[in-house]
Amino acid sequence: MSYARQMLAAYRHAFRADDEVLAAAIDALTDCAQACIADIDADLGEHAVTEMVRCIRLCLDCADVCIAAAGVASRQTAYDADVTKPLLRACLAICTSCGDECEQHAQMHEHCRVCGEACRRCEQACRDLLETLK
Amino acid sequence: MSYARQMLAAYRHAFRADDEVLAAAIDALTDCAQACIADIDADLGEHAVTEMVRCIRLCLDCADVCIAAAGVASRQTAYDADVTKPLLRACLAICTSCGDECEQHAQMHEHCRVCGEACRRCEQACRDLLETLK
Amino acid sequence: MSYARQMLAAYRHAFRADDEVLAAAIDALTDCAQACIADIDADLGEHAVTEMVRCIRLCLDCADVCIAAAGVASRQTAYDADVTKPLLRACLAICTSCGDECEQHAQMHEHCRVCGEACRRCEQACRDLLETLK
Amino acid sequence: MSYARQMLAAYRHAFRADDEVLAAAIDALTDCAQACIADIDADLGEHAVTEMVRCIRLCLDCADVCIAAAGVASRQTAYDADVTKPLLRACLAICTSCGDECEQHAQMHEHCRVCGEACRRCEQACRDLLETLK
Numbered sequence: 106m107s108y109a110r111q112m113l114a115a116y117r118h119a120f121r122a123d124d125e126v127l128a129a130a131i132d133a134l135t136d137c138a139q140a141c142i143a144d145i146d147a148d149l150g151e152h153a154v155t156e157m158v159r160c161i162r163l164c165l166d167c168a169d170v171c172i173a174a175a176g177v178a179s180r181q182t183a184y185d186a187d188v189t190k191p192l193l194r195a196c197l198a199i200c201t202s203c204g205d206e207c208e209q210h211a212q213m214h215e216h217c218r219v220c221g222e223a224c225r226r227c228e229q230a231c232r233d234l235l236e237t238l239k
Numbered sequence: 240m241s242y243a244r245q246m247l248a249a250y251r252h253a254f255r256a257d258d259e260v261l262a263a264a265i266d267a268l269t270d271c272a273q274a275c276i277a278d279i280d281a282d283l284g285e286h287a288v289t290e291m292v293r294c295i296r297l298c299l300d301c302a303d304v305c306i307a308a309a310g311v312a313s314r315q316t317a318y319d320a321d322v323t324k325p326l327l328r329a330c331l332a333i334c335t336s337c338g339d340e341c342e343q344h345a346q347m348h349e350h351c352r353v354c355g356e357a358c359r360r361c362e363q364a365c366r367d368l369l370e371t372l373k
Numbered sequence: 374m375s376y377a378r379q380m381l382a383a384y385r386h387a388f389r390a391d392d393e394v395l396a397a398a399i400d401a402l403t404d405c406a407q408a409c410i411a412d413i414d415a416d417l418g419e420h421a422v423t424e425m426v427r428c429i430r431l432c433l434d435c436a437d438v439c440i441a442a443a444g445v446a447s448r449q450t451a452y453d454a455d456v457t458k459p460l461l462r463a464c465l466a467i468c469t470s471c472g473d474e475c476e477q478h479a480q481m482h483e484h485c486r487v488c489g490e491a492c493r494r495c496e497q498a499c500r501d502l503l504e505t506l507k
Numbered sequence: 508m509s510y511a512r513q514m515l516a517a518y519r520h521a522f523r524a525d526d527e528v529l530a531a532a533i534d535a536l537t538d539c540a541q542a543c544i545a546d547i548d549a550d551l552g553e554h555a556v557t558e559m560v561r562c563i564r565l566c567l568d569c570a571d572v573c574i575a576a577a578g579v580a581s582r583q584t585a586y587d588a589d590v591t592k593p594l595l596r597a598c599l600a601i602c603t604s605c606g607d608e609c610e611q612h613a614q615m616h617e618h619c620r621v622c623g624e625a626c627r628r629c630e631q632a633c634r635d636l637l638e639t640l641k
Contacts, residue, residue: 108404108491112411115483116418135407136376139399139443143380145567146448149560150384158551161563162317165310165547170326172440173307175407176299180414183296185336192304192329198321215383223376242538242625246545249617250552265541270510273537273577277514279433280582283426284518292417295429299413306574309541314548349517357510430585433578438594441575444567451564455600460572463594470587 107132109179116182126230126237127178133223133230134175137200140223141168144207147216160210160217163203170196171227178234189238193231200228241266243313250316260364260371261312267357267364268309271334274357275302278341281350294344294351297337304330305361312368323372327365334362375400377447384450394498394505395446401491401498402443405468408491409436412475415484428474428485435471438464439495446502457506461499468496509534511581518584528632528639529580535625535632536577539602542625543570546609549618562612562619565605572598573629580636591640595633602630 109131113124141164148157148164174196177189207221243265247258275298282291282298308330311323341355377399381392409432416425416432442464445457475489511533515526543566550559550566576598579591609623 108408108487109411111487112408112415112484115487116415131407131411135403139403139447140376140380142444143377143399143447146450146564147380147384149564150450154560155556158556159317162314162548162551166314166317166319166322169307169310170322173303176303176410179407179411180296180300182414182418183293183300185300185332187332188300188304188329188336190329191325191332195322195324195326195329198319198325202319202322216380219376219379219383242542242621243545245621246542246549246618249621250549265545269537269541273533273581274510274514276578277511277533277581280430280584281514281518283430284584288426289422292422296414296417310544313541313545316548316552350514353510353513353517427585430582434582434585434587434590437575437578438590441571444571448564448568451561451568453568453600453604456568456572456597456604458597459593459600460597463590463592463597466587466589466593470590 109135112179123237126233127181130230130234131175131178133227134171134178134196137223137227138168138171138175140220141165141171141203144216144220147214151214157210160203160206163199163206164220167199167203167224170199174231186238190235193235193238197228197231197235200224200231204228243269246313257371260367261315264364264368265309265312267361268305268312268330271357271361272302272305272309274354275299275305275337278350278354281348285348291344294337294340297333297340298354301333301337301358304333308365320372324369327369327372331362331365331369334358334365338362377403380447391505394501395449398498398502399443399446401495402439402446402464405491405495406436406439406443408488409433409439409471412484412488415482419482425478428471428478431467431471431474432488435467435492438467442499454506458503461503461506465496465499465503468492468499472496511537514581525639528635529583532632532636533577533580535629536573536580536598539625539629540570540573540577542622543567543573543605546618546622549616553616559612562605562608565601565608566622569601569605569626572601576633588640592637595637595640599630599633599637602626602633606630 110128204224211218244262338358341351345352378396472492475485479486512530606626613620
């Protein structure tokens with residue numbers, strides 16, 4: 106059981122979102138940020154780094170937005186739809202673009218395949234959380 | 240001249256946004272994040288910390304979203320409207336709520352007055368940047 | 374298998390640190406940051422928030438340092454002992470203090486017990502990584 | 508007057524560090540993180556990106572460590588020498604390396620010259636703060 110799940114189980118409050126969906130989203134956001142940070146470094150280590158520039162840029166944006174979304178999603182007791190929803194929409198958009206780009210390098214670079222997978226899982230987790238939120 | 244402004248002046252590219260508006264937004268986002276981080280600590284030092292809980296929570300969200308928005312806004316060469324616009328809208332919303340809350344404590348706590356001012360400037364800077372972006 | 378582990382396995386380079394120790398550290402740092410961020414919010418939701426002030430402050434520092442250490446540890450290809458070692462020492466120190474504080478609230482608050490556990494694991498992971506690094 | 512300075516002036520507490528030195532350090536850390544984030548993007552936009560790889564990596568580490576140090580330095584009321592001092596030492600080391608690298612590109616790339624200047628100022632600010640701290 107992930108720490109996000111244990112922490113949510115330890116709260117006394119009722120959440121706006123389904124507990125399982127919320128914990129899965131926080132885990133996916135944290136994993137995706139971490140995968141993007143590692144992929145940027147791996148991209149920078151490739152000989153043909155010029156071809157990886159777009160991937161690096163998208164990973165930079167993706168990591169920043171995922172970290173912010175993980176923080177805001179972890180603070181459900183101060184939930185505000187006007188903040189959380191557009192933030193998750195921004196996150197969904199960057200995970201989609203970043204996942205698309207990573208998949209184009211997946212056959213050449215295993216690190217991009219792994220990162221693309223983390224982006225896809227996060228994209229879906231953002232979508233699921235958005236549907237659950239009121 | 241701020242570093243954000245000097246860095247933008249050093250680029251060879253044309254930006255989607257007006258240079259002045261963009262540099263002002265990056266500065267306002269960075270300042271607001273910093274003010275929120277400091278205000279959280281000052282709030283925690285107040286005797287009546289129970290009354291500051293909402294302020295602390297909003298400042299936590301505000302700092303996270305401002306840091307992400309400053310990062311994404313600084314990477315204009317990979318500009319994507321589907322990411323930047325909802326992110327700035329989330330930022331505008333949290334700066335408004337956080338500014339409202341800080342202003343309610345402004346007379347009692349000078350640190351909240353200063354933080355509220357940083358939130359208002361950032362709220363306006365996000366609005367200005369959103370209007371400029373295509 | 375965590376994403377950190379998959380990403381390290383995908384690199385072509387040799388690392389300064391043992392792969393297993395490094396992946397375990399990156400996972401522990403990311404988990405600890407996430408647990409601290411969630412614990413801060415849960416602390417703020419307690420009636421006796423005044424008693425949680427020290428816990429909140431330590432969790433804030435702990436999250437910041439763990440996020441930075443996770444980033445730097447993920448970029449092993451640009452490894453610099455003069456940066457990584459003091460950073461891990463700072464991380465070890467804050468994880469120890471934060472873990473001590475969380476454990477004092479562990480019987481009252483399950484969320485502090487969980488966060489304390491994440492801090493202890495991270496403290497050990499920093500120690501293990503420091504021993505491995507040349 | 509920067510927000511960091513205004514926020515410190517609004518505190519009721521006495522600090523471990525001289526107010527002026529502390530405010531200057533927080534400003535320098537925030538500026539340096541922002542300059543590094545912008546320099547990474549500008550480096551990625553250069554034709555000879557292969558030559559900028561080391562600069563990008565150092566800027567990534569530098570931004571991460573500066574953000575953490577700015578957060579911890581802003582929370583002086585929970586000051587702990589065992590955390591703050593090694594963190595500032597790590598920051599000083601990465602600002603020195605990153606400043607050295609940026610200066611090597613300063614004649615070719617104005618953005619590296621500006622970033623190098625921000626690193627040098629931050630290096631000095633970390634040194635000054637370390638000397639002041641007990």
